[in-house]
Structures are given as structure tokens and as C-alpha cells.
Amino acid sequence: MNDTQKSVLNSLQQQPTHNTTTELAAALGLSRSVTSHYLNQLAAVHKVHKSGGRPVRWSLPEATAPQPDQADPFAYFIGAKGSLHKAIKQCAAAVMYPPNGLGVIITGNSGVGKSYLAQTIVDYARYKGTIAADAPYVVLNCADYANNPELLSSLLFGYVRGAYTGAEKDKEGLLHQADGGYLFLDEIHRLSSENQEKLFSFIDSGFYYRMGDNQTAIHSDVHLLCATTEDPQKVLLTTFRRRSPFA
Known part of the structure; x- marks a missing residue:
């Protein structure tokens, strides 16, 4: 042949x-x-x-x-050939963007399928081999912890013993759990400005610090997906927005 x-x-x-x-x-x-x-x-x-x-x-x-799991996941996404064609192409380009891909901010009203699109992006990354087939996919709804930004920060970045009352031992955060794969932050607009800044610092450098330890930088290879029902221009910091295309 x-x-x-x-x-x-x-x-x-x-x-x-x-x-x-x-x-x-x-x-x-x-x-x-x-x-x-x-x-x-x-x-x-x-x-x-x-x-x-x-x-x-x-x-x-x-x-x-x-077989279905060997085919392009976007090929079966409703609207991929029509109204969502441009958005799907942006998502695919973000996955393949050298050297390690780009994060994506998914916008839309409740119930339009933002979580499904996030899962499809991860499936596409596995299909293309930019992440391993068994790479982790971790999901966090920021709205669940919107009234406690410190707790949300500890979930994302982890903490060391004594970082706050009740922190009796070191604990790894979601950035550690998602290493080598994707972390999906739903309702990202509920993330405080301080946590947005910390997350941007991680996106920019690939390193983060656990709560209670500002000396030990930890590296993690995490691809970020975010979703919001709000206007990103109004609820997300400029430094955060500029690193992620919208879908």
C-alpha cells in the first residue's frame, strides 16, 4: 500500500x-x-x-x-458541524496548542452542556495522545465553596500541617491529583480574586505553593478547563482571562 x-x-x-x-x-x-x-x-x-x-x-x-472510543470524540458532538463548529475548532486547537496545550473557559447558561463539552475536550486529548489514556480528570464546582475561599484554596493547592486550625497533617490538593491530566473548575466566577491570582501564577509558571508553605514550590502538569454562566469580562481577572480562549 x-x-x-x-x-x-x-x-x-x-x-x-x-x-x-x-x-x-x-x-x-x-x-x-x-x-x-x-x-x-x-x-x-x-x-x-x-x-x-x-x-x-x-x-x-x-x-x-x-470503534467509538477510537474515533474523534468531537465528531459526535451535537452542533460540531453547525452552530458550535467554531467553538469546537477552538477547543481542538487549545488541546493541540504547543507545547502543552491551552486552558479553555467555557461560557453559557445553565443546562447548555458545559460539563459535557469539558468531558469531550478531555476525551479528545486522550484520543490525540496529548495526555495518557488513564490520565486523571478531576472536577470541582467552585460554587460549593464560594463562601469559604480559604477552604477552596486548600482544596485546590493543598496545605501543610498547621496551616490553619484543624490542619493536623499535610494534604495534597486537586492540582496534585490532576497532575498529568485535566482539572475542570465549574462556576469559576465564584473563585475569589486572590485564588484567581494564585491560579494564574500556577498557569504562568507550572508551580504552586500549598497553604502554610511559601517556600516549597511544587510542579504539576495540569491542563485547566473552566466554566461560567457569567460574562468572563466582568467576573474574571484580566491576567486570568488572557491565558485561556473562550468556547
Whole structure:
């Protein structure tokens, strides 16, 4: 199998629902006639199946068809080809942005699917291999602790013994738990300005400090996802917003 045949086959694997000759040619950047030529070659050796209708549609034999967990998660996201096309492209670009990706701030009213989009972003990162298949995905709703910013800070960054009354032993925070994966902070607008600043410092440097210890910097490779029902321009600090695209 030559390189062009492999490219044609790979394109069909990546977009199994856009499988006419014209659609595959557009995806590959080849002419329709050239694409048809290679598809017919692959069909002759039973690498692809050719439908008998019009327009002709191509598919993989059942044994080689990608399983759902092997396919692009965004391909099945409602609106990915329509109203959410731009947002999905931004999310995909954020995952792949060199060298380690970008965080994403997801905006929208309650119930529109912000948490589902966050999960899909993580699935896409696993699909693309930017994080390990078993990388952690940790979720925190900031609204649950909005009235206690110190407790929220201790949850995020961890603390050392004696950091506050009741801190009887060292404890790691969510930034440690999510190391190598994603941390999703829902209702991010409920995060205090001080905690936003601390989180920005972590985004900027990759290091953070546990409560009660300003001397020992801890490194963590965490990708941040945030969601809010509010206008980010009004509720998030400029330093925090500028590091994350909106979706």
C-alpha cells in the first residue's frame, strides 16, 4: 500500500460519516478523479467497501471499522458541524496548542452542556495522545465553596500541617491529583480574586505553593478547563482571562 492509499484510508477512518468521493477528496486536498482512483484500488483488495447507490459512499469493512472510543470524540458532538463548529475548532486547537496545550473557559447558561463539552475536550486529548489514556480528570464546582475561599484554596493547592486550625497533617490538593491530566473548575466566577491570582501564577509558571508553605514550590502538569454562566469580562481577572480562549 503506497502513501496516498494510506492517506485515503486514514481519511475514511477519521471521518466515517463524510464518505462520498467528493467529501473525501476535499478532506485530502486531492482531485475527485485521483481520490476515486485510489478508492477503487482499495476496494479491489477489500480494504474499503463501495456502495451501489448514488452518490457512491465508501466505508471500512466491519472488522477494520474504528470503534467509538477510537474515533474523534468531537465528531459526535451535537452542533460540531453547525452552530458550535467554531467553538469546537477552538477547543481542538487549545488541546493541540504547543507545547502543552491551552486552558479553555467555557461560557453559557445553565443546562447548555458545559460539563459535557469539558468531558469531550478531555476525551479528545486522550484520543490525540496529548495526555495518557488513564490520565486523571478531576472536577470541582467552585460554587460549593464560594463562601469559604480559604477552604477552596486548600482544596485546590493543598496545605501543610498547621496551616490553619484543624490542619493536623499535610494534604495534597486537586492540582496534585490532576497532575498529568485535566482539572475542570465549574462556576469559576465564584473563585475569589486572590485564588484567581494564585491560579494564574500556577498557569504562568507550572508551580504552586500549598497553604502554610511559601517556600516549597511544587510542579504539576495540569491542563485547566473552566466554566461560567457569567460574562468572563466582568467576573474574571484580566491576567486570568488572557491565558485561556473562550468556547
